[in-house]
Amino acid sequence: MPTVTLNKEVFEKMVGKKLPLEELKDRISMLGTDLEKIEGNDIVVEVFPNRPDMLSEAGFARAFSSFIKQKTGLRTYKTKKSGFKVLVDKSVTMRPYTACAIIKNLKFDDERIRQVMQIQEKLAKTHGRNRKKSAYGLYPSKAISFPLSYVAKDSQKVMFQPLGFDKKIVASQVEELHPKGKEYKSVAKGWKKYPFFIDAKENVLCMLPYTNSHDTGKIDERTTDVFVECTGNDFENVSFALNILATMLADMGGEIYTIDIVYPDKTVTMPNLEPKKMMFDVSYINKYLGLQLSDKECVAYLERMGYGYEKGHVLVPAYRVDILHPIDLVEDIAIAYGYENFAEEIPNVMTIARQNPFEVYKKKVAEMMVGLGFLETKSYHIMSKENQTARMNIQVDVIELANSVSVEHHSMRAWMLPSMMQILTINTHHEYPQRIFEMGTTFRKNAKMETNVEEGDILCTVSCHAGANVTEAKQMLDYLMRMLGMQYEVHAADNGCCIPGRCGKVMVGGKEVGFFGELHPQVLANWNLEMPACFFEVDVSALFGLRKISVVSY
Amino acid sequence: MDVRQIMESLHPLERKVLPHLSSCKTAQEIVEKTGMLDIEVIRALQWLSNKKVLELQTLEEESVVLDTFGVQALDAGLPERRFLSALAKAPLTLLDVKKKAALSDEEVNVCIGTLRGKAAIAFGADKKILLTEQGKNFLEKESLEEQFLKKLVKGSVPVAKLVDEQRFAFDQLKKRKQLIKVSVAKTIIFTLTTSGRNMIKQDIKATDFIEILSPEFLKSGEWKNKTFRRYDITSNVPQVHGGKHHFINQAIEYARQVWLDMGFQEMDGPILNTSFWNFDALFVAQDHPVRDMQDTFFIKDPSSGKLPDKKLVAAIKGSHEGGFTTGSKGWGGMWSEEDAKRNVLRTHTTVLSVKTIASLKKTDLPAKFFAFGKCFRNETVDWSHLFEFNQTEGIVIDPNANFRHLLGYLKQFFAKMGFSQARFRPAYFPYTEPSVEIDVFHPVHKKWVELGGAGIFRPEVVVPLLGIDVPVLAWGPGFDRIITEYYKITDLRELYKNDIKQLRDTRAWLK
Structure with a gap:
């Protein structure tokens, strides 16, 4: 399970409320994360692998503020059109999907850069299965000339300067020379070509699944606009990754701009932050939990877990990867109700014991x-x-x-x-x-x-x-x-x-x-x-x- | 105890020394008079002292005795005398002296040092060593050291009684290697107490007491005319060791009974399973990290097994890829039969629950099952990690079961295991929803101890196995923690140490 260190001050500011230490500890545990310790300004928690949306200060604070009734209900994220395109070449068979966005008007300092780096790393480890399923990159967008191509190329025929290098090398050398190349070599096992993002001026943005290029550079204190790309072999996985990153950056004060992903056969606009709808059945909830909650109470509990409600349907936030079935809503209602508030009961059911x-x-x-x-x-x-x-x-x-x-x-x-x-x-x-x-x-x-x-x-x-x-x-x-x-x-x-x-x-x-x-x-x-x-x-x-x-x- | 009782409780050894208590003063004297062993006399006197018949006093005296090299030196002469003797006739080179006197390098060095110091030898111009006048004197006269060694041949000399010249020789010889040594002699002196003095006046023959009640005595009825010797039943006896169950099994046996009391049926099954049963049937995605080499044990050969009937395989495949008939989205992607065939050492006893559910019919419900079993994880062994661990498993398959029942069963079980307070926290497992982490309050350490997981099986697990959507309450907390807490074991490796003394001495599981 991924352990993340959250900045307590930033976290509390985003939550909008400061709880006494003991209460904070208790509430974090009862929300469904394993609190390791709170030390000084560090909150060290193990986030369960089904909640990658909680791997950042912003994501954690979002869930937590609902849970403690500070700010309940569905968060809506507005998007604007950037007008930019990413052209997906049919050659990227080894990693066929990408989801990209631009987030503008951000302010960065050392602390925020740390936060962004941490989620990128932890997300790739868990949700991206160590980059096997998906990998992500963030770039200052002002240096990029759109449209971008997402294309697979023979790595011996591409020259670029990887991040941290002082000169250009042949891309095929990345696996032996670059630390990330060595670390993730197994992800690309059997690949004959490697996917690259290349901009309209033929500048290489990155070589996947390894490293960004030095030319496009890193996010620093001067960066205000960020281009985010997620690539992988599962459309849904890649979309969720982008949703998690985009909503986090939006919670940090950014504005989300969409990008059109142009596949050979279709065009998809990303990110899609529309909530998903799920059937709401209060009797199902009560049956599993052994409670007699009214519709209204159920909705209130759902709102405490960040959901919305609309005409008999639950609105599931676009960053929640773990909601596969209505039973997942049942658990969230149980968490909002509070595990500590359930009256334990041994049912009056006759069964006969039998030793093997x-x-x-x-x-x-x-x-x-x-x-x-x-x-x-x-x-x-x-x-x-x-x-x-x-x-x-x-x-x-x-x-x-x-x-x-x-x-x-x-x-x-x-x-x-x-x-x-x-x-x-x-x-x-x-x-x-x-x-x-x-x-x-x-x-x-x-x-x-x-x-x-x-x-x-x-x-x-x-x-x-x-x-x-x-x-x-x-x-x-x-x-x-x-x-x-x-x-x-x-x-x-x-x-x-x-x-x-x-x-x-x-x-x-x-x-x-x-x-x-x-x-x-x-x-x-x-x-x-x-x-x-x-x-x-x-x-x-x-x-x-x-x-x-x-x-x-x- | 009166004198009579004391007399009746005397051990044969005590009775043997009894007649000599008035005429002797030391243990040694009794040994000489009776021919008994030292140890026998000492033990007899010790017991008599315990009975307040006499008082014991141990005197320790240091005396000087010859050591190994001392005995040799008496025969061949001390090295310095041998050195001087070799030079008696004519000066010799060092090498020749060494040969003639048969001295070691170390001895030669010591001799040159001391003899030059005493001006007994000198080096000539031709590098030969010659005897001085002083040296000739030494040759003729016996040194104090030599005199002292000779005295020691006749017997040890108490350190306290050394006269001045002997003291000088003693100090010199003490510095040298194994010529003499100081031994400590113990003399045990006894004095009769008043009751002791009374007792030895009594006339009771040793043969009057029965030591061992033999079948002959019983047959002849002779015991009627005898008195049994009284034993000191407060004295220590050698320990005996019984056969017994291993303490882990004692603990498991107790806990089995708890589940049986609550109306559960016992499950069992193999340790080695295909991934199909251990993971896939539990809706653990095929790319889940627990299925990686670093967490789970796989088998070199046979690396794979067979899949069960096609209908079930199709249902599980459907569940993973798109939720089967449950309304779930599933994990998406393609489900691989090859991955499902891979053999694994079970990572949880939950695999037993899965197989049990797959074998049930609707008419079997409601039903409750439990198991205890060994599970495995690929881990390096240290004080808090083992690659094998015990788990207790339980499932309740009941159309009317709910989350409150789950907490109720768990609370009841842990209360019976000695933890009256249990608390439940949200958790995550791929196959349960809601999921629960169980903590119990340790009554002695006054802290919460994490014991493991529980939950209600997801429909994606239940429907393919059972054919219908029924709540299945499930738990699989580790059991080693309960055992180590009870036996105050801090290092998990102790569980499988198999130290025979520890096993003999470990107290029984008493609850």
């Missing part, structure tokens, strides 16, 4: 191990491949993660014993005997499953002390199987982790459900253990599945 039978079965298995005096442990599902294979002197097909966090944790657990060995290894300084067990999920490839992976809950029991041997392992296993009423057979088995001739597999109804044995001294040495150990592993999921067919009746 497998969970019950596992609990009983655990009871038996506890009864034998074993201590239950709890390990991670993700571990190293090495510990599951080489260190156990056995080959197992282990499922690896595509994006591991560390060498220690990069594979899914295929069997339980390695987890138990890890535990014994870190406990050699504690009193023996050490008797531990764990039931955990293991992962094996199986093309029959939906994910092509089969999960099974495996019980592993280990006893480590001077007298540990295969007889003890078999006794433990036998106790469990008898208590579960499972008829089983033991067949001699070979397993690299056991002493030869001291390992057995456990068969129920012809199916192998586990194995047991006395650990090989080499394996003990691999785990730095100087104490004998014996173990058994059984597939509890399999036992659960087999429980009906082989229950012994007495």
Whole structure:
């Protein structure tokens, strides 16, 4: 979630009211943002990703002033025609949409420049998905000669001076030389050409999705008129971005001028700040919230969240990207009503509880191990491949993660014993005997499953002390199987982790459900253990599945 | 305790030393007389002292004894004597002296230093070392140090009793490496108390007491003629350790019972899921950052799974692209089946709720479900982050459910978990609307603790899965925070440390 630092003084001036600190903190939280702290003149908040319109002082203040009833209802933004055009060339297939505007009569100082830079950055990160979906640029408009072309060109054939550079370079070098080129290279993966804005005098404004040109320059204290461009691969996303930027600049005192975007097949005038209409159904609202609000009350709450109302319809501001369905209005009404004002209720509905039978079965298995005096442990599902294979002197097909966090944790657990060995290894300084067990999920490839992976809950029991041997392992296993009423057979088995001739597999109804044995001294040495150990592993999921067919009746 | 009771409670070791208490004064004397081990006598005396039969006093005396090199020096002579002896017949070069006297480099250096200081040797013109008159005197006479070492062979000498010449030799030798050392000898002296003096006059034979009640005694009935030795039941005993459930599971077991008490049914399901269930069915847009590599664990091989039946896939696709039949705008764009097939370690137990809703029929409603489960996020481990975490999940699918019910269920659950105060703040999740963040008031720390999210599932989630638009109350707060608060664990890694001593000693979950 994006964290933004808001200038408290600017914010309060725009809200038009100064609240006591504690009340300010409370109201910010209850509006639906995560307040991190208020320190001096800084308000640090995490804005939820569905509200990019609140990423600036202006946008935040707009929402907040409605919420605290300072200035409620729909804000209307007037636009004038600039008469300028942006010509979209059919070559920009990689980023086919643009939305542009001019905002005039602005006043800039260092603080305002910071605000504009911050929203541009945060908006591109969230709403623009790190420039993948859309990217934005702001320019002093007086240096630009209209009409502008939005056109894709071979980057080797364009020369321009990127922002922060002292001479012109070939555009194809931007990805290796310019910091933004390096940072966002992945956005342009597979592009053969790059989109550029080029003005009527053939000056390059910017190369997308990377950087502005030095010639058109940056916004500074002398700038009064600003040209805003948003480009991307989704028309709606780009339009919203422009609406958010344009209304913010308007709230900072600017006047919005439209630009005609001329596509090969149509012309669209931007920005379009007309509110969208949504059906208003008070019974739907009351049903979801468990309230009995009147139409009038609902409208009042909607106005507290910046909406308008007109003849049975809610007017949704043009900068609200998050209103997909009437349910989104329901939440805003709940916020305006105040989460703290809802009377909690447990409805009088009869339902019958039911434990998951497998969970019950596992609990009983655990009871038996506890009864034998074993201590239950709890390990991670993700571990190293090495510990599951080489260190156990056995080959197992282990499922690896595509994006591991560390060498220690990069594979899914295929069997339980390695987890138990890890535990014994870190406990050699504690009193023996050490008797531990764990039931955990293991992962094996199986093309029959939906994910092509089969999960099974495996019980592993280990006893480590001077007298540990295969007889003890078999006794433990036998106790469990008898208590579960499972008829089983033991067949001699070979397993690299056991002493030869001291390992057995456990068969129920012809199916192998586990194995047991006395650990090989080499394996003990691999785990730095100087104490004998014996173990058994059984597939509890399999036992659960087999429980009906082989229950012994007495 | 009267004398009789004390007598009855004597340990066999105590009874063994008893007859010697009047004739001996120190523990050592009893050891010599009885042939018991030092430790046995000391323990017996300690116990008798606990019973106020006698008073103990420990005297510590420092005495000088030979150390390793001291023993060697007695045999071969101190290095300086060996140095001088080598020169007795004729002057030699330093190298020859070293060879003849069999000295190490370090010893040679020390010898030259001290012997030149005492003017016992001199360097000749030919760079050979020669013996001075003084040196010859030294050779003939035993030094004070040598005399002292010889004395030590016969036995240790108490530091307090050193005479002047010995004191000088002691000070000199002390500076040198491992020739002598000071050992501290402890002498345990006891004095009988009044009741002790009374007691030793009594005549009770050791065999009169039953130490262990054996089956033989029971069979023969012999115990009737005997007295049981009284034990000091206030003394410490070695700890025993029981088998037990892991404390995380104890906590989960308690919380499971809370949901069951409230009429919920338990869900379960796999940890590995396709993105379809984990994300798409929950209306998480395919370009949402949570689906990026840095947040979620993906699988190398098999990287993808299979999609469920076509009807459901079409409904989810429709929901993303244009809102399906819900009246929602959807996310727009194109929904990719390939992205939906990607396997992920579940990022929330909400995937269980999704699968449960997909399996329900209209006639099953109203219905309430819960689950506990492990979830995963791609995170580097530190004190406040783990890549695995426990979540508790709940859904209520009820045509008459509303937001106030959601808050009611949550408040009730947390009250039963020991947090009587809960507050709710607006939040954002792609699949719920309204969305709620739950805070509980920590009764000990006196602060609000953030526990996780809840909400009502969006129609874009419910309609494709269930076929009808019904409010589904849903929550999935993290559970680790509740466990760590209860066990006062400050480092999350402690949860999976598996330190056997810690597991043995951790108290039971008592609520």
